[in-house]
Amino acid sequence: MKPDATIAIDTPASASHRRPDVSAVISTFNRCESLCRTLDSLLAQEVPDGLDYEIIVVDNNASDLTRSVVERYRALAPTRVRYVFERRQGVSYGRNCGIHASRAPIVAFTDDDIKVGPRWIETIKTALDAHPEAAAVGGKILPEWPSAVRPAWLTRQHWGPLSILDYGDQPFYTSSSDPRCLLTANLAVRREVFDRIGPFSPAFPRCQDHELQIRLWQASERVLYVPDLVVRTHIDDERLTKQYHRDWHARHGRYAALMRLQEIIDSSGKLIAPPDTIIRLYGTPGFVYREFIAEALTWFTTLVRFDRSHPAHRHQLQYLANYIRRAATAEPRSIRQWVTEPSAFVAAHLRRRANAVAMSPRRLMLSVALVFATAFGSLYDLAADREHWPFSPYAMFSYVERQPTLKVLRLFGVTGDASMAEFPLLDGRFIQPFDQCRLATALAGTYYNPARRPLITPMLRDVLERYEQLRRAGLHDGPPLQAVRLYELEWTLDPHAANLSSPDRRHQLAEVQRTEEIARR
Amino acid sequence: MGSRSWLQRLTNYWFEPAAPTNLCASRVLFYSGLLVLYWSEDFRNWGSVSQAFWLPLPAFQALGLRPLSVDSLNVIQVVWRTALALSAIGLFTRVSMIVACVLGFYLLGLPHNFGHVFHFDALLVIAMVTLAFSRAGDAWSVDARRLGRPQPPPSGEYTWPIRLIWLSMAFVFLGAGLSKLRHGGIAWVASPNMAIILTRAAYHVSDADPVTTAGLWIAAHSWLSETLALTALVVELGFVAALFSVRARAVLVPAAACMLVGIRLLMGPTFGGFLIVNVFWVPWDAVLAWVGDRRGWARRNRTDPESPRGLAVSRGSRRASDGAPREYVLNRRRPAS
Numbered sequence: 047m048k049p050d051a052t053i054a055i056d057t058p059a060s061a062s063h064r065r066p067d068v069s070a071v072i073s074t075f076n077r078c079e080s081l082c083r084t085l086d087s088l089l090a091q092e093v094p095d096g097l098d099y100e101i102i103v104v105d106n107n108a109s110d111l112t113r114s115v116v117e118r119y120r121a122l123a124p125t126r127v128r129y130v131f132e133r134r135q136g137v138s139y140g141r142n143c144g145i146h147a148s149r150a151p152i153v154a155f156t157d158d159d160i161k162v163g164p165r166w167i168e169t170i171k172t173a174l175d176a177h178p179e180a181a182a183v184g185g186k187i188l189p190e191w192p193s194a195v196r197p198a199w200l201t202r203q204h205w206g207p208l209s210i211l212d213y214g215d216q217p218f219y220t221s222s223s224d225p226r227c228l229l230t231a232n233l234a235v236r237r238e239v240f241d242r243i244g245p246f247s248p249a250f251p252r253c254q255d256h257e258l259q260i261r262l263w264q265a266s267e268r269v270l271y272v273p274d275l276v277v278r279t280h281i282d283d284e285r286l287t288k289q290y291h292r293d294w295h296a297r298h299g300r301y302a303a304l305m306r307l308q309e310i311i312d313s314s315g316k317l318i319a320p321p322d323t324i325i326r327l328y329g330t331p332g333f334v335y336r337e338f339i340a341e342a343l344t345w346f347t348t349l350v351r352f353d354r355s356h357p358a359h360r361h362q363l364q365y366l367a368n369y370i371r372r373a374a375t376a377e378p379r380s381i382r383q384w385v386t387e388p389s390a391f392v393a394a395h396l397r398r399r400a401n402a403v404a405m406s407p408r409r410l411m412l413s414v415a416l417v418f419a420t421a422f423g424s425l426y427d428l429a430a431d432r433e434h435w436p437f438s439p440y441a442m443f444s445y446v447e448r449q450p451t452l453k454v455l456r457l458f459g460v461t462g463d464a465s466m467a468e469f470p471l472l473d474g475r476f477i478q479p480f481d482q483c484r485l486a487t488a489l490a491g492t493y494y495n496p497a498r499r500p501l502i503t504p505m506l507r508d509v510l511e512r513y514e515q516l517r518r519a520g521l522h523d524g525p526p527l528q529a530v531r532l533y534e535l536e537w538t539l540d541p542h543a544a545n546l547s548s549p550d551r552r553h554q555l556a557e558v559q560r561t562e563e564i565a566r567r
Numbered sequence: 568m569g570s571r572s573w574l575q576r577l578t579n580y581w582f583e584p585a586a587p588t589n590l591c592a593s594r595v596l597f598y599s600g601l602l603v604l605y606w607s608e609d610f611r612n613w614g615s616v617s618q619a620f621w622l623p624l625p626a627f628q629a630l631g632l633r634p635l636s637v638d639s640l641n642v643i644q645v646v647w648r649t650a651l652a653l654s655a656i657g658l659f660t661r662v663s664m665i666v667a668c669v670l671g672f673y674l675l676g677l678p679h680n681f682g683h684v685f686h687f688d689a690l691l692v693i694a695m696v697t698l699a700f701s702r703a704g705d706a707w708s709v710d711a712r713r714l715g716r717p718q719p720p721p722s723g724e725y726t727w728p729i730r731l732i733w734l735s736m737a738f739v740f741l742g743a744g745l746s747k748l749r750h751g752g753i754a755w756v757a758s759p760n761m762a763i764i765l766t767r768a769a770y771h772v773s774d775a776d777p778v779t780t781a782g783l784w785i786a787a788h789s790w791l792s793e794t795l796a797l798t799a800l801v802v803e804l805g806f807v808a809a810l811f812s813v814r815a816r817a818v819l820v821p822a823a824a825c826m827l828v829g830i831r832l833l834m835g836p837t838f839g840g841f842l843i844v845n846v847f848w849v850p851w852d853a854v855l856a857w858v859g860d861r862r863g864w865a866r867r868n869r870t871d872p873e874s875p876r877g878l879a880v881s882r883g884s885r886r887a888s889d890g891a892p893r894e895y896v897l898n899r900r901r902p903a904s
């Protein structure tokens with residue numbers, strides 16, 4: 047790594063001092079108070095004989111008393127503490143400056159609000175010596191809560207924004223198959239690794255540790271999680287507000303979009319090479335939009351249920367929204383592109399789906415439309431309890447019959463002979479093309495509807511006319527009719543239907559006599 | 568379940584590439600069934616019914632459809648039956664299925680415009696519309712043979728029509744079940760309601776009279792009629808499960824068919840059309856494979872006199888070696904020597 051013009055590096059007080067084993071790098075910006083705590087803990091390290099380390103404080107263009115604080119510590123430990131100035135703002139620049147200034151084969155990173163454990167340096171050295179296959183080691187970051195009571199919503203799943211990390215008490219390797227991120231507040235990397243994969247990316251003022259580790263994993267390197275490597279972070283009150291968490295997730299979403307994090311981590315949580323075939327809308331794959339919609343629905347559901355997990359969904363929503371927004375603005379687009387891209391996105395998706403099911407996109411669209419239309423028609427009638435043949439709520443026999451009675455309208459024919467006998471027109475041949483049920487219902491619907499009641503006479507005349515026509519055509523052997531009469535019949539139901547021909551009540555509603563005209567026809 | 572896998576499952580359900588066998592065999596049986604069912608149905612007379620009866624369905628009103636003259640209806644029903652026949656055998660299948668659908672919609676819908684709407688043929692219309700948009704003529708058709716088309720590869724084209732007809736049928740039963748709960752509630756089961764319905768059926772209130780008087784006997788036993796009501800409700804509400812579960816399908820589809828037959832026997836209403844639609848539930852490819860296996864097995868055993876079932880029938884012989892007719896031998900175990 048070549049030195050930059052904006053970097054100013056102090057040489058150690060004694061140039062003859064031997065090369066240290068570990069360089070601890072702290073990039074700081076206007077946090078001189080908390081920096082003291084960090085430096086105190088670093089200077090109080092319990093190291094075995096033969097293990098030497100240096101502390102490099104990178105002043106990232108601070109405007110407070112950082113320099114004088116560091117000078118004070120330099121006076122206390124001139125061979126151990128070094129001051130480096132980096133004018134370019136950004137923690138990546140600061141850390142890269144620290145890497146450049148470091149002389150040890152191991153570069154350990156921590157933050158200016160961290161208190162490291164008394165054997166932090168020794169644990170790093172031991173772990174990396176014992177595991178030469180590990181490119182880096184990282185460990186737990188435990189919280190030091192403020193005295194105030196923690197908010198109830200701040201459950202373990204909200205620890206990300208607080209830079210708290212605890213993956214348990216078992217060591218493991220993070221790699222492309224288990225890409226769990228270790229944070230630079232407690233991370234030590236072999237210096238040679240930076241020569242292979244490059245330093246922290248200045249494009250990432252945040253999430254630069256994640257980006258670095260993704261490059262490590264992509265280069266098939268492994269990072270060891272060491273549970274004994276513990277630091278403590280002070281959680282100030284500001285970080286306990288929902289606003290802080292929302293902002294953090296929004297920022298995280300933006301930098302995740304730069305890393306294309308949603309694309310390179312698959313659904314099983316493994317790091318993958320993003321396939322070239324991903325279909326994007328405004329730079330974001332379609333599944334991210336689906337995740338956004340699903341998350342929005344989940345958030346809404348938890349909100350209306352008064353579920354306490356709703357802030358987590360709100361934060362995830364914030365993350366995805368900013369992911370989408372950042373991806374959309376990553377590349378400049380003309381107004382035309384903004385307009386046409388959705389249709390191209392839909393068409394590409396349709397083509398892919400159609401290919402997968404061996405159909406043409408047009409046919410797929412047509413069939414989906416038909417499915418939706420049929421489902422909508424059925425559901426609408428079901429929900430509205432209305433009939434739109436061929437859709438229907440199928441409400442026949444659905445009303446509860448409470449009384450063992452029956453009231454129906456029934457048409458009777460009056461024979462033209464001297465007996466003037468009446469008989470019910472039930473046989474389908476007499477009343478074609480009606481049947482007994484259809485005719486009775488049609489007549490009832492007309493008779494009981496005052497607006498349509500005047501039609502009852504022409505209806506009866508029509509039945510009489512067609513009866514006679516059918517009889518004369520030899521299509522039935524019924525007797526000639528003189529008239530048809532419409533009755534309202536009422537029964538008390540008999541268990542054996544024995545009273546079928548003798549209803550309890552019989553009330554004539556209408557009658558139509560055969561006229562000469564009917565006889566002629 | 569993530570949204571991606573949810574969508575994938577939905578896509579698989581509707582469009583999983585399948586061989587055309589199920590759809591095309593169902594097409595043959597469905598249109599054949601329709602032809603048989605409506606062979607004797609005469610739609611001409613609806614052309615002579617007085618306008619006083621005319622109470623158009625929303626669909627007919629929207630499309631401005633009116634009853635045509637007797638002669639026109641005669642022509643239409645002849646063309647429709649021809650289209651049904653052509654659709655069944657698969658000649659000019661695409662056109663004939665579209666014609667069958669359009670004319671079927673008019674002819675089957677026409678009788679419902681005269682004051683009463685029956686539901687027994689609504690599903691047939693939906694099935695015809697679905698098939699009109701489908702590729703059900705790609706196999707098992709004269710067209711395929713005439714044009715020398717090879718068996719088409721598996722495609723989602725042969726899955727979605729079947730699924731859509733399933734869905735439509737599930738909506739029918741679900742609608743019936745939900746309507747009962749909505750209008751009747753639990754009293755639909757736990758009351759003399761079913762007994763009253765069964766007894767009323769004997770008073771000529773349906774489109775056809777019950778085939779048997781068993782309904783009256785059931786109505787006389789309250790526990791039996793209530794069990795019947797509960798069973799009907801369970802089948803109707805549970806039918807949706809047949810969409811997703813093979814086991815549920817094996818139980819509910821026959822149960823629903825039995826229920827429709829039971830309605831005809833005990834109460835009168837006729838649901839012949841619904842029964843025809845059941846052909847879409849049958850996995851014809853599995854049935855054919857099973858039949859093929861059986862035939863292959865029988866062939867193998869005819870040439871293997873030592874077969875465990877003892878089907879010692881010589882090839883080409885109409886009689887078994889012991890002189891008994893082959894059909895008899897096929898169903899008989901060989902006596903222990």
